[in-house]
Amino acid sequence: MKHFLNLKDIPANDLRKIVLDAKKRKQKRKNFHTLDVDKDSPLKGKLLVQMFEKSSLRTRLSFYLAIKQLGGEALTLRPDELHLTKGGESLADTAKILSTYGNGFMLRTDNDKKLEEFSKHLTIPIINGLSPLSHPTQVLSDIFTVEEIKKKPISKLNICWIGDSNNVLNSLIAASVKFSFNLNIGCPKNYEPKKFVIDWVKKNKRKINIFNDAKNAALNADVIFADKVMSLNDKVNKIKKSRDFKNFQINSKLMSIAKKDAIFLHCLPRGSEVSDNVFLGKQSKVWQQALNRVYVQKSILLYCFEKLR
Known part of the structure; x- marks a missing residue:
């Protein structure tokens, strides 16, 4: 698995591969309906858990469509629903549960340290959906x-x-x-x-x-x-x-x-x-x-799941 936290930490060759894969996948989507699954359905059976500590429209929609078009499913959590923010559950324990139930975690956060902490405790990939320092x-x-x-x-x-x-x-x-x-x-x-x-x-x-x-x-x-x-x-x-x-x-x-x-x-x-x-x-x-975010999110997900061709 690979995390996607900050462009500066990802090899240039990998970033170029993501862009090239997105181009190929967009070309193959001609005449597809929004929720039609890609023919290869590379992430069939995978669950992406999303959590937003800050408001989101394009990131929320694009990741939802990205995982669906790749054959997987998405579940969106609200921070105020979790024990992490209201019940005193530790971040490490929360990460353990997320790793047990989900296959990937996308977080939009108001705290960069939280991203780093999650990446240390998760055994599934984490994607930075926006933080104070980077997008x-x-x-x-x-x-x-x-x-x-x-x-x-x-x-x-x-x-x-x-x-x-x-x-x-x-x-x-x-x-x-x-x-x-x-x-x-x-x-x-x-x-x-x-x-x-x-x-x-x-x-x-x-x-x-x-x-x-x-x-x-x-x-x-x-x-x-x-x-x-x-x-x-x-x-x-x-x-x-x-x-x-x-x-x-x-x-x-x-x-x-x-x-x-x-x-x-x-x-x-x-x-x-x-x-x-x-x-x-x-x-x-x-x-x-704005629309292109769907195609690139798909290739980012494949990168994180190590299924990028």
């Missing part, structure tokens, strides 16, 4: 989407991120090292990536380009990424943060600085960081991006 399944799916649309390896493209330095950006930075692509980051001065993230990039002899000006970051970009800047759970001065990001909205003027055939991607939900005419415009590929 690996989202970004690997985004790599797939970029290459599908651009029809070339992402290493030959200029990638741009405009916005806050958050968990999605951390994973995109890790991906820039693993897939060897050029990454420009546009953000206000006090919202740059953390030092430990930049140090890891340097340790791996790669470089990311940080600009405190959105226009310089977007210049000649093939892809512009964004995420919601103002989260409901942000424990910050929202008026100040909104003011700080005033000049970092992705609008038609900013997109015009990128290449003519540049695309816009956003992991959703959206906020004021992108204008309606960009989000709903021809350059936006957000719905294709």
Whole structure:
């Protein structure tokens, strides 16, 4: 079995295999209905247990469909239903039960240490469905989407991120090292990536380009990424943060600085960081991006179950 916790800890060759497998599986799904099982049904009889400590729409749906299309089943647990949060049951004992009943565990958590602890005690694979420090399944799916649309390896493209330095950006930075692509980051001065993230990039002899000006970051970009800047759970001065990001909205003027055939991607939900005419415009590929998560989650599951061809 293999865990899927963070892109930086997974060999580049394995990440590439996942993307290639997802491409093959998507091609084979033509004329299939949503709940039709893949012909090879590689995970028949397997149970994926999902638990969400934070709200989820795309991750929840995509993993549910992924395991179903592979021939398995999914069970979703709520944290408030478990003794782990209310009854004082230890994480180690909870992991033992999960390993006894399930074949895989997908966790969306508000605590990275919890992911690490579960990985130590589980005897089944664990997948990070989002944590405060990373969102690996989202970004690997985004790599797939970029290459599908651009029809070339992402290493030959200029990638741009405009916005806050958050968990999605951390994973995109890790991906820039693993897939060897050029990454420009546009953000206000006090919202740059953390030092430990930049140090890891340097340790791996790669470089990311940080600009405190959105226009310089977007210049000649093939892809512009964004995420919601103002989260409901942000424990910050929202008026100040909104003011700080005033000049970092992705609008038609900013997109015009990128290449003519540049695309816009956003992991959703959206906020004021992108204008309606960009989000709903021809350059936006957000719905294709969201759907592709199903195909990549399938290949991630196969990787974890060591059934990737």
